[in-house]
Amino acid sequence: MVNYTIDKESDTPLYIQIRDAIKDAIKSGELLPGDRLPSVCSLAKEIGVTQATVRRALQDLSDAGQACCHVGRGTFIQDGSGPTSAPDRMESIGAARTLGPSERAPHGSMEFAVRKLRMGVGKALRDIMSLAEKSGIIHLTKGVPDPRCLPENFLAEVAAEALANFGTELYEATDPLGNYELRREIARRFTAEETPITPDQVLITNGSMQAVTLVAEANMEIGQRVVCETPCFKGITDTFSAMGHWVETLTRDSHGLGQAQLNQLPPDLSYLLYICPYAHNPMGTHLSEERAGILVDWARKTGSLIVADELFKDLGWTGSKPPSIMRELGPEQTVVVSSLSKSIMTGMRLGWLISSPQRIQQLAQLKKLMDHSAPSLIQGMALTIFRSGRYDAHTEKMAEVYRQRRDAMLKALDRYMPKEVTWTRPDGGFSLLLELPRGYSSVALFLSAIDKGVAFLPGPLFDIDQRFVHCCRLSYAWPDEAEIKEGIELLASAVEDFLRRPPGDSGLSGLGSYH
Amino acid sequence: MVNYTIDKESDTPLYIQIRDAIKDAIKSGELLPGDRLPSVCSLAKEIGVTQATVRRALQDLSDAGQACCHVGRGTFIQDGSGPTSAPDRMESIGAARTLGPSERAPHGSMEFAVRKLRMGVGKALRDIMSLAEKSGIIHLTKGVPDPRCLPENFLAEVAAEALANFGTELYEATDPLGNYELRREIARRFTAEETPITPDQVLITNGSMQAVTLVAEANMEIGQRVVCETPCFKGITDTFSAMGHWVETLTRDSHGLGQAQLNQLPPDLSYLLYICPYAHNPMGTHLSEERAGILVDWARKTGSLIVADELFKDLGWTGSKPPSIMRELGPEQTVVVSSLSKSIMTGMRLGWLISSPQRIQQLAQLKKLMDHSAPSLIQGMALTIFRSGRYDAHTEKMAEVYRQRRDAMLKALDRYMPKEVTWTRPDGGFSLLLELPRGYSSVALFLSAIDKGVAFLPGPLFDIDQRFVHCCRLSYAWPDEAEIKEGIELLASAVEDFLRRPPGDSGLSGLGSYH
Helix, strand or coil: CCCCCCCCCCCCCHHHHHHHHHHHHHHHCCCCCCEEECCCCHHHHHHHHCHHHHHHHHHHHHHCCCEEECCEEEEEEECCCCCCHHHCCCCHHHHHHHCHHHCCCCCCCCHHHHHHHHHHHHHHHHHHHHHHHCCCCCCCCCCCCCCHCCCHHHHHHHHHHHHHHHHHHHHCCCCCCCCCHHHHHHHHHHHHHHCCCCHHHHEEEEEEHHHHHHHHHHHHHHHEEEEEEECCCCHHHHHHHCCCEEEEEEEEEECCCCHHHHHHCCCCCEEEECCCCCCCCCCCCCCHHHHHHHHHHHHHHHEEEEEECCCCCHHEECCCCCCCCHHHCCCHEEEEECCCCCCCCCCCCCCEEEHHHHHHHHHHHHHHHHCEEEEEEEHHHHHHHHCCCCCHHHHHHHHHHHHHHHHHHHHHHHCCCCCCHHHCCCCCEEEEEEECCCCCCCCHHHHHHHHHEEEEEHHHHHHHHHHCCCCCECCCCCHHHHHHHHHHHHHHHHHHHHHHHHCCCCCHHHHHCCC | CCCCCCCCCCCHHHHHHHHHHHHHHHCCCCCCCCEECCCCCHHHHHCCCCHHHEEEEEHHHHHHHCCEEECCCCEEECCCCCCCHHHCCCCHHHHHHHCCHHHHHCHHHHHHHHHHHHHHHHHHHHHHHHHCCCCEEEEECCCCCHHHHHCHHHHHHHHHHHHHHHHHHCCCCCCCCCHHHHHHHHHHHHHHCCCCCCHEEEEEEEHHHHHHHHHHHHHHHCCCCCEEECCHHHHHHHHHHHCCCCCEEEEEECEEEEECCCCCCCCCCCCCEEECCCCCCCCCCCCCHHHHHHHHHHHHHCCCCCEEHHHHCHHHHCCCCCCHHHHHHCCCHEEEEEECCCCCCCCCCCEEEEHHHHHHHHHHHHHHHHHHCHHHHHHHHHHHHHHHHHHHHHHHHHHHHHHHHHHHHHHHHHHHHCCCCCCCCCEEECCCEEECCCCCCHHHHHHHHHHHEECCCHHHCCCCCCCCCCCCEEECCCCHHHHHHHHHHHHHHHHHHHHCCCCCCCCCHHHHCCC
8 A cells, every 4th residue: 555644744745745655656666557546536535635635746747757647537657658558559559649750759648648638629629619509500510310301290100100019018128138129120131231140139229329338348348459440420439438448549541441550550469449331420431342351351360349330321322332341250350330310310319239149148238237228119119110111211312312412512512612622522421521731720710611601510529639630521411402502612712711821820720630 | 567478388287377477476566456457358369378278377366365356347466365455444344244253354355256156146046036937926026117007008198299299309319418398397396395406407317227327437537435235226236336346235224224334334435325215125115314314424424425216206105205315415415316217117218317516517428428318209208297297196196006005015914924024114115125034045935935826036136245145025016905915825825834944944045144
């Protein structure tokens, strides 16, 4: 035990006494890198000082690189050069790459400080977004489906049908795995498109976020390194972080991750890799078959698990849809997550997870302890949506709607955007990623764009380290074709004005590494 | 870093080489008590051996008291006398007390082994329970409400009304805090009965299990010691364990925890204490006002947080309901959790959590990352159930139904049960706890009872350490009064036969400490 005895009569400030007690314990080996300190609250109680005093002491240690605060998990001892033992071997990837090459040498506590700063910036960014909440703005922002696209009384009819079909069965909680008939229906659909699976390979969750939460929580024991492709929907990386993981990132291009990115990972470890292979959010493009093959080979070689988020799978245009990663890699090394949130509506919170029967059993036990099961009525309604043909009819209709809106956006971009600007060409989904010339901040552009009457989401919202500062996500999920055309025209005029200024001419452009 | 280099050509078995490498690292101070070892999977990969070999090595260390496997979290180094630093100071309480006084000295790894064994026994017990799934058995087992007690078409009418009232608003996900009107309704009801609260003190969850999950996950950073009264619904203690906490238990009597139990906790620490103050599951009794006062004083003195599970609050008989702990202790030190699962139905998975605005904000952020929000339709339906008067009408009706069933059970127990047997007298809820003379196992009794045609839940199912072997939970939630009378008569005859045998005459009686 560390001896925290302090002398309240001494001239030495209390926080310095505490700081030095911890430093001594590190020197003597009582505390080792990776050790977790007691919480601020219990340290304060144990030593008999205020929490502010303890925080002050920890701040000093953190500044000196001898401790780091891992958000959501407490304060850990460091060796003064690295944040924990984990990132030591990872210096070529992820957060480390957010520093310029010359700064790379003494990463570690710096890396943590940078990430923490960026988390604060993230909050500020979300506050800035609220500026777009005024009337007359064309929103190229929304990442969820427009409920007005559903047939009138959709939910009322589905609820009534489900209750008529399943009756009081829906009054009681289901097995934590979920309604068996719903699991069978999902298994049947996956089997028809991909590779044969059984209902015991399906777990029903409260949206795909909970599917990722279960995988993240289970991995606390398994201990695979968590890697996410980036850009990435930040809900995913934030969830892995909140569950206690340090998240590494690999930058993808519009085809997905390539061999060069995977080579940045030490080959002697096994990983949990999160990817969004269909109509990637925010890029809108599918993972190419060639890149899928590279990922499968890498996963086999390293014994890694690939978590494939197939949220947009049924909202792609026909002809270009690659097979699921699971078809090649098999269920032992793949987790497929999906939900009705993009295809039908977000309000149902109905998702699912497909993997090996053994993993499904383990995750169902966790699900049982976390919230027992998904609401029975919602599960019955999902089954009704699938079985009645509504799912296929609606996704087919909406894929065509979104394709037309994408075409309208691409056409307007071609016509109005300055030639220095580039963008991805979505294979499906809701959005594309637009790239300004390096050095121009999407956050600064956002502020002038809403003055012109159009809003989008700045790139830093799609990366745990707030990179992609020169990128913008433009969504065509809600506006109609005329609004899209007008929105892009307004945005192009904001971009034109903006590019007349020299690059880097914005306080917010210093946020990221511009790659 | 521990040096795990092994010599595959050596005559020394691989697992012994690994075990000794870890022992050496402990001796040299490289590994300290409380340190977590890498996962079995990654150790196996790093060393280049099979996982079975690593497990064998860890088993040896565990047998020697130098490591312990904390379920769901991995393997931790121990000093050979205690399981982690936590229970060292807790020797007088909880799991330690499951050992006889003479065995108490070298607890630690023993304690963990015992708890692990009991978790295995718990699974076996649940398998045994399935023996009751045959026709003609009177079930005094169910801890959930009977959906047949609800008015016909209840769910269909509520769903239709909610959709008529709130329309397409229910198609989109709500704020992670939940539907504002529902939060306002819950705040209004709590204010009317207890102490004024505002909607920003209410968070909507997927059942009360998720409310407990959020509190448990948030406490991973705060670090208060987790203590649960026992007996206790095992879902609660299992959830705290799965989220990474070591759960201590204090034995309650039918009035709740007393000063003597609280005195077993070191007074210089602060705790997270879980209690079920209304119609306790399984005892059925309310926390007495005197005991509530003792708990409030203790919480103030130690700065502890009390999690009060008010699941059965509205299913008590009028006149005996004490005020909520929050009225005296205040929202900063209280979390109230509740749900519709006992009062209306389990299938909705709709619960809530009441605390300080600041804690609600923190927990909502976690909720957002775990599964975003509760399904909007389910929230709209809960609001409809409250606003339409259905909630009050149904709970009032059911409280009377359950009171009559309780009376039928108490009357039958008085009439048929041998005089050595005692039981609690429920103030509400679904069940009572029956106590056999010490030394008689409820598990053995269960087997003869189902032969006679009646089933109940054995006491070990209500304790994380499988104690309360001589106790039985008898539920009157589902059977009608005639079935209850017949069921108790059958049970009494099984008990009579059973008590003719000498105590301890059962392989399963060795499970617990009989207190």
